[in-house]
Amino acid sequence: VRRSRRHYIDEPMTSILCDKLRAEAGRLNAESGLDMRLVTDRHELFRGGFGLFQGARNAFLLAGPSDNPDLAEQCGYWGERLVLFATTMNLGTCWVAATFNRALAETLIPAGERLACVIAVGLVKDEMSVRESVQYRLIHRSCKPIGALCRYDRPSERFTAGMEAVRLAPSAMNRQPVFFELKSGAVTARVSPSAWGPVDLGIAKAHFELAAGPGRWAWGSGAAFDSGEPF
Numbered sequence: 001v002r003r004s005r006r007h008y009i010d011e012p013m014t015s016i017l018c019d020k021l022r023a024e025a026g027r028l029n030a031e032s033g034l035d036m037r038l039v040t041d042r043h044e045l046f047r048g049g050f051g052l053f054q055g056a057r058n059a060f061l062l063a064g065p066s067d068n069p070d071l072a073e074q075c076g077y078w079g080e081r082l083v084l085f086a087t088t089m090n091l092g093t094c095w096v097a098a099t100f101n102r103a104l105a106e107t108l109i110p111a112g113e114r115l116a117c118v119i120a121v122g123l124v125k126d127e128m129s130v131r132e133s134v135q136y137r138l139i140h141r142s143c144k145p146i147g148a149l150c151r152y153d154r155p156s157e158r159f160t161a162g163m164e165a166v167r168l169a170p171s172a173m174n175r176q177p178v179f180f181e182l183k184s185g186a187v188t189a190r191v192s193p194s195a196w197g198p199v200d201l202g203i204a205k206a207h208f209e210l211a212a213g214p215g216r217w218a219w220g221s222g223a224a225f226d227s228g229e230p231f
Contacts, residue, residue, distance in 0.1 A: 002087040004093065004095065004170060005094055005120075005124045006052050006054065006056070006094055006120075006136075007053075007054045007055060007124070007129055008057065008092060008120070008122040008123060008124055009055060009122070009124060009125065010054075010055035010057065011123055013040065013091075017089060020089065021038050021085075021089075021121070022037075024085045025038060025060065025082060032064075032074060032077075032078045033064065033065070034063070034071075034078055035109065035110070035113055036060055036062050036063070036075070036079065037060065037061050037109070038060055038121070039058065042057060042058070042059065042104075043056070043057045044101060044104060045101050045105060046096075046100055046120065048101065052135065053094075053099070054132075055122070056094075056120045056122060058120070058122045059096070059100070059105075059118045059119060059121060060118060060119040061105055061108060061109055061115060061118055062078075062117055063075075063116060064114065064116070065112065065113060065114070066113055068114075070220065071114055071116055072116045072117075072199050072202070073198040073201050074202060075202065076198065076200065076201060076202025076203040076205075076206070077203065077205055077217070078202075078206075079202070080169070080202070080206040080207070083095070083119060084210075091122060091123065092120075092122055092124030093119055093120060093121050095117065095170055095172075095199075096120055097117045097196050100118050105118060117196075140173075140174040141174045141175070143168070144167065144176050146164065146167055148176075149163060149167060149176060149178070149180060150166075150179065150180040150182070151182075152181070152182035153183050153184065154182075156182060156231045158212045158231050159180075159212065161211045161212050162180075162187075162207075162208035162209070162211045163180060165208060165210060165211035165212075166178070166180065166204050166208050168207065169204045169206075169207040170203060171200040171204070172196040172199070172200055176200075177191050177192055177194065177200055178190070178191045178200055178201050178204035178205075179191070180204075180208065182231055184230075185231050186231070187208075187212075187224065188222055188225070189201065189204060189205055189217070189222075189223065189225070190221045191221050197221075198221075201221060212225075212227075212231075213227070214227065215227030215228065
């Protein structure tokens with residue numbers, strides 16, 4: 001049910017909502033070793049973002065150790081877990097790779113950490129405004145069919161379930177650049193080199209695992225999904 005949202009109700013989130021978001025971020029940080037933190041009432045993070053955002057005042061900053069070679073992918077993977085958690089609380093979210101005040105965001109994370117990207121989060125109306133709907137249609141392409149996102153050497157219900165979820169995963173400009181393969185019972189995922197490809201790869205891996213699990217991904221393009229048994 002989740003769709004990216006760029007128009008927000010310009011009101012503070014309740015302390016209860018903020019506490020729940022921070023608790024979930026803390027839980028995922030403990031598991032991942034990342035530093036995903038919620039900052040609130042920071043309109044200036046989104047000012048100058050080509051007019052794409054209205055009323056945005058809160059964000060998750062996704063960061064981690066600067067020497068982590070897989071940081072962007074891991075932020076995509078674990079950040080999407082935060083996005084889906086926020087969706088269960090009827091909050092709007094939007095992955096933001098470039099149209100935010102990076103200089104300001106980087107002052108809000110500790111030394112020795114690197115910022116991968118941010119996720120806008122906040123209160124939204126149930127229905128998109130006309131302007132937001134137009135923006136959505138301009139930015140988001142139609143989802144690719146599953147056949148364009150993967151190949152396999154034999155049918156598998158688990159693999160199909162995972163790919164149904166991958167098809168719904170957000171990606172930069174909805175390009176859906178991640179490609180999955182099921183071969184001899186093993187699943188791998190790869191993405192072509194690009195600025196935001198690793199983040200897209202992490203997001204897609206999270207969707208696949210949530211739908212096809214149990215299992216856990218190795219990091220990197222071309223890495224395998226360890227499910228403990230063949231698909």
